[in-house]
Amino acid sequence: MTSRPRLRELSARLGIEDGYESALDGAWVPTPDTTREALVAAMGFEAGSEQEAERALSHLAEEPKPADPPATRCFDVDEKLGARAVFGLWTNLYSVRSTRSLGFGHVGDLAELARRAASEGAAFIGLNPLHATTHRAGRFCPYDPVSRVFRDPLYIDAARVPELDFCAETRRVLGSARFRTRLSSLRQAARIDVARVEDSLYELLRPLHATFHGREGDRADARRRAFERYRAERGEHLTGFARFLALADHFEAAGAGRDWHTWPEPYRDPSSEAVRSFARAHDRVVDFHEWVQFELDRQLGEVAREASDAGLSIGLCTDLALGSSGGGSDTWCRRELFARGASVGAPPDAFSREGQNWCFPPLHPRALRGAGGDFWSLLIEANLRHAGALRLDHALGLRRLFWIPDGATPREGAYVRQPEAELTARLAEASRRRRALIVGEDLGTVPRGFSEEIQERGLLSTRVLLFERDGDGFRPAGRYPAACLATANTHDLPPLAALSGESDLELRRRVGQIPDDAALEILRSERRDDQGALAKRLMRDGLLGPDDLSSEALAAAVTGFLDGTPARLLGIALDDLAGEDEPINLPGVAADRHPSWTRRMRIPVDAILTTKRARRMLSAVGPQRRPHAVGQTTASN
Numbered sequence: 001m002t003s004r005p006r007l008r009e010l011s012a013r014l015g016i017e018d019g020y021e022s023a024l025d026g027a028w029v030p031t032p033d034t035t036r037e038a039l040v041a042a043m044g045f046e047a048g049s050e051q052e053a054e055r056a057l058s059h060l061a062e063e064p065k066p067a068d069p070p071a072t073r074c075f076d077v078d079e080k081l082g083a084r085a086v087f088g089l090w091t092n093l094y095s096v097r098s099t100r101s102l103g104f105g106h107v108g109d110l111a112e113l114a115r116r117a118a119s120e121g122a123a124f125i126g127l128n129p130l131h132a133t134t135h136r137a138g139r140f141c142p143y144d145p146v147s148r149v150f151r152d153p154l155y156i157d158a159a160r161v162p163e164l165d166f167c168a169e170t171r172r173v174l175g176s177a178r179f180r181t182r183l184s185s186l187r188q189a190a191r192i193d194v195a196r197v198e199d200s201l202y203e204l205l206r207p208l209h210a211t212f213h214g215r216e217g218d219r220a221d222a223r224r225r226a227f228e229r230y231r232a233e234r235g236e237h238l239t240g241f242a243r244f245l246a247l248a249d250h251f252e253a254a255g256a257g258r259d260w261h262t263w264p265e266p267y268r269d270p271s272s273e274a275v276r277s278f279a280r281a282h283d284r285v286v287d288f289h290e291w292v293q294f295e296l297d298r299q300l301g302e303v304a305r306e307a308s309d310a311g312l313s314i315g316l317c318t319d320l321a322l323g324s325s326g327g328g329s330d331t332w333c334r335r336e337l338f339a340r341g342a343s344v345g346a347p348p349d350a351f352s353r354e355g356q357n358w359c360f361p362p363l364h365p366r367a368l369r370g371a372g373g374d375f376w377s378l379l380i381e382a383n384l385r386h387a388g389a390l391r392l393d394h395a396l397g398l399r400r401l402f403w404i405p406d407g408a409t410p411r412e413g414a415y416v417r418q419p420e421a422e423l424t425a426r427l428a429e430a431s432r433r434r435r436a437l438i439v440g441e442d443l444g445t446v447p448r449g450f451s452e453e454i455q456e457r458g459l460l461s462t463r464v465l466l467f468e469r470d471g472d473g474f475r476p477a478g479r480y481p482a483a484c485l486a487t488a489n490t491h492d493l494p495p496l497a498a499l500s501g502e503s504d505l506e507l508r509r510r511v512g513q514i515p516d517d518a519a520l521e522i523l524r525s526e527r528r529d530d531q532g533a534l535a536k537r538l539m540r541d542g543l544l545g546p547d548d549l550s551s552e553a554l555a556a557a558v559t560g561f562l563d564g565t566p567a568r569l570l571g572i573a574l575d576d577l578a579g580e581d582e583p584i585n586l587p588g589v590a591a592d593r594h595p596s597w598t599r600r601m602r603i604p605v606d607a608i609l610t611t612k613r614a615r616r617m618l619s620a621v622g623p624q625r626r627p628h629a630v631g632q633t634t635a636s637n
Contacts, residue, residue, distance in 0.1 A: 004033050006053035011036040013060055014043055015365055015417035017400065023349035023445040031414040038405035039414060042341035043364060066369050068421035074431035074438045074458030077483060077568045080388075081123075085567070086313065087625045088124030089117045090487065091574035092584055092597075093155065094142070094192060096605045100159065103186030104197045107299040108157035109605050110316075111306055113574075116609050118310035120618055121626025124389060125307065126317040126571050128491065130155055130300075132241070132329070134258060135198040141597050143321045143393065144360065146258075146328030149382045150241050153289075154197055156296045158204040162223065166215055169207035179203070191598040209288050230294045237378065240270050240333035242289035243279050250282070259327025270333055297385070304386040311628055314437065315388035320379060322394045323360035337367045337375055342403045345410050349445050352588055355410025362401050362416070369419050373426055380430040388436055391485075395440030395454060395462075398423050399447070424457060431458070439485050439569070443467060455483040460569060464490055465558060466499075466530075474537040477565040486567035488558050488576060495573065496558060497581040499534075500551040502527055504583055511594040513586060537561070543620075551579065552613045560620035570625060577614040578603045 011031070012018075016039050019030040040047040040056070047053040091113065096105030098112070114125055131145030132152045145152075164170060173179050182200060186193065212223065231238060247267060248258040256262050266274035279286050300316075307315050323344055324330035331338050338361045345357040368376055384390050392398070399420045404413035431438050440459040442451045451461045461484040468475045480486055488496055494504040505523050508514045514523060535554075538544035541564070544557040555576055562570050575584065578601055585596040601608075608614055623629075 004036075004050065004053070006050045006057065007033060007036055007040070007047050010040060010045065010047055010053045010057050010060075013057065014040060014045070015400075016040070016403075017415040017417065020347060020415055023347065024353065029347070032412065035405060035408070035412050035414050038408070039342055039403050039416065042339040042403070042405065043366065044339075066422075069425040071421070071457065072425055072428045072432065074428045075435050076458035077437060077460060080314065080435070080437055081568065085570070085625050086123035087563070087570040087572060087621050088122045088126055088312075088314065088317065089113065089574055089577070090126035090571040092128045092142075092491065093130070094128070094140075094597075095584065095600050096574070097187075097601045097603065098605050099187065100157070101187070102158075102183065102197050102200050103189055103600070104154045104192055104194065105605070106155050106157045107296070107303055108160060110155075111303045113605055114303060114307040114312060114316075115310050116606070118307065118312050119630040120609065121311075121621075121629030123312055124314035124317045124569070125312065126389075126391070127319060129319040129321045129393070131321055131324075133194075134325070134328075135194045136258075139591065140192065140194040142319075144325055144358075145321055145330075146244070146325050147241055147330050148321055148324050148379050149237055149330065150293055151296050151300075153205075153292045153296065154194065154201060155300075156201065156205070156292065157299060158201065158208070160299050160302070161205070161208050161295055162219075163208045163211040163215065167208050167211040170204050170211075173203055173207070190600060191595060192600055194598075205292060206288065209291050212291060213287075226298075227291060227294050230297065231290060234293075237333070238290055238293060239286075241293070241329045242286045243270065243275060244329040244332050245289045246282050246285045247275070247278060249285070250278070257327075260332045261327055268332075300386045313388075316386060317389035317391060317437075317439070318383050318387040319391045320383045320393060322397055323358065323362070326359070326361045331361060334375060337363055337372060339364045339403070341406050343406065344401050345404045345413060346402055347410060347413060347445070351444065355404075355413070356588060357404050357410055362403055365416060365418050369422055373419070373422050376423055377426045377430060380427055381434075384430060384434045384436050387434075389439060390431075390436060391439040391441060392427075392459075393441050395442050395459070396446050396450065398427075398440075398454075399450065428458065437569075441490075443490070451481075455481065459483075460485050462487075463565075463567060464488070464493070465562060466493060469533075473533040476537075477541065477561055480565035480567050482566040482568055484567045485569040485571055486562045486565050487571040487573065488562065489573060491585050492583075492587050494583045495575045495580045496555045497551050497576070497579045498583065499527075499531070500554055501581070503581050507582065507594075508586065508589075511586065511589055513589050534558075552616055555579075555613065556616040556620045559617045563621050563625060570621070572617065572621075574605075574608060575601070577617055578608045578611070579613050 016036055019028055022029050037047050045056040047056060093105045093110055096109045098109045100108045117125055129142045130151045132147045132150045133140055133145050186196060251263050252258050260268055266272050304315055342362060343357055343359050344362045346355055348355040398418060400415045400417050402413050403416045404410055438459045440454045441462045443462055443464060455461050461481060463480050463484045463486045465488045498504040502524055509520045514520050535544060538557040538561060543560045544553060582599050584599055586594050
C-alpha cells in the first residue's frame, strides 16, 4: 500500500481520528486512507494525491488558530433543585391518545398530562423532539427532522387557537358529518397516519389564519402585533423555514419531491431571485407557515406556564435530535454549515453488529467555530424556549461524531473530532441564561471518562437500568451517580411489559431483524437470563416477592429500585405506566418492514394514571421525590 503521510497529517489537522477501539472485541480498528480521503473531500479539501494534500495543509497553515473559549459550567442540578431528588414522566407526545386530538398527541394533551403529573408530585414532563418533520406515510420520525430550529405543526391544538370563536368556516368543518367521520377514524386508529392528520389539521388552520388577518378590533390588533414581534425575533430563520415549506409543498405537488436536492437548480439556493420571486407570488402561503409557528410557540408557552403554576418545578424537558435531514430546511437554509459527501452513524457494536447509518449530514466542525457557532447557539436557544431542561441526544457529539463516506458501509467510517470547547461553552451559556438543566445522553460506546467529564461541566448523565450491569448482574442502586437522569429504558428499547415476556422478540423475528428461528431461540434464552438476573436484584433489595412475578409487580419493583438510586432525576415512561408492550422504535428496520414511531397508546392520557398498574408504579416513588403529591386518584379495574 502506498504511504500517504501528507494525507494523514491533513486528516489529523481536520480532526479525523486514526481509529477506534471496537465495541465488539476491543480490537483497534484503524482508519483506512480511502476513508480519510473521502472525509477530507467532504470537508471541502482535495487530497487525491500527496501534492493536493500538501496544498491543503499550506492553506490551513495560513489560517489563525482560534482560541478555545473559557470553560463557563452549565446551570446544574444543585442550583436548580437544591438538595432535592425529583421524578417526572417521559412520553412520546405524538403517541398520546385522547378525545381532543386529531389522532396525533398535541399541546392540549400535554397540558392534561402536566396537570395530572403535577398532582402526583412530579417535577417535569420529558418529551420526544418536537422538531418539524416530514408528514408522509411511513416517513415520520422525530429524530429525522427537516428542522431542529422550528417545531412540528402537528403539535398545535386547533381548539386553543383564539380565532376559533370567530371563524365560521372552521366551526362548519368541525361540525360536518364528513369531518366527524374522518376524525373518528383518526382517533380510533392503532397507528398514526401523519399525512391524514396534516390534511385534517390544515383544513382547520387555514380558515383560522384568514380570520387572524381579517378580524378587526383591539384584541385582533394585539394578536397581529405579537405575530410581528415573533417574526422580527426569529428573523431570516423563520422566513427561510416558511419559504422551504411552501416550496416543498409546491414541488411535491409537481412531482419533484420535498427534498430540495431534487428541485430545479434555481430553487436550491434560498437567496436566489427565483426563490424570492416564488415567495412574493405565494406570500400568503409563506405567511401561513410563519403564523403556524407563532401560534404553536404561543401555545407551548401557555402550557409551560400552566405546568409551572400546577407545581412542576422543572417543567418541560425537551429533546434535541442529533441531526437534520439532508433534504430539509436546515440544510437548505444553511448549506455552508454542513459537510457534503458523508453521513453520521455509529460503528459496529453489540446493538448493531454491522453498525448504523443515520443518513443525515454532519455539521462541518470548522464551520462551528467562531461566528459559525451561532447556529449551534440558535439550536440550543430554540429548544430551551419554554423548557426547564433539555436532553441532548447522543451527547458524545459534543466531542466526536462517526462519519461514513457516501457509498460506504459503517465499517468504513471514522470518528471526526468536534470543537468541543466551543460547543460546550455555548451550551453552558444558554443553560445559565435560561436557568435550565442539560441532560446528556451518554449511552453506548463512549470513551472512558466521558460521562464523568460532562458531569463535571454541570450536565446530567444518563443511566438506563437495562444497561447498568457488571459481572454480578444488575448493579446495586447505590452505584448510580447522583448527577444523572435514571430511567428503565429508552425509545430504542422495549417497554417493561415486553421485557416480562417475549412479544418484542417475536415482532423482531416477523420483520426480519432476527434472521432465523435459531437466532430467535438464542435471544429467548438470553431474555430468560435477563429476567432472572433482574428478578434476583429486585428480590435481593426487597422490592419483589417470589409469589408475585407479574408484569405489574416487576414494573413497580423496577420503579422502586430506580427511586432508591442517588439519581437526582428519575424518569418514568408513560408507556410503562400504561403497560404498552410494543416498542415505539425498532432501530435499523426500514419503514416498509415495520412502521416505527407510529404506534399510538391504547389508553387515553386522562385515564392512564388511574389504572391499577400506574397506581402501583407511582406508589413505589418515595415521598422524598414527590413531597407535594395530591395522591387522591383511585385505581380503576
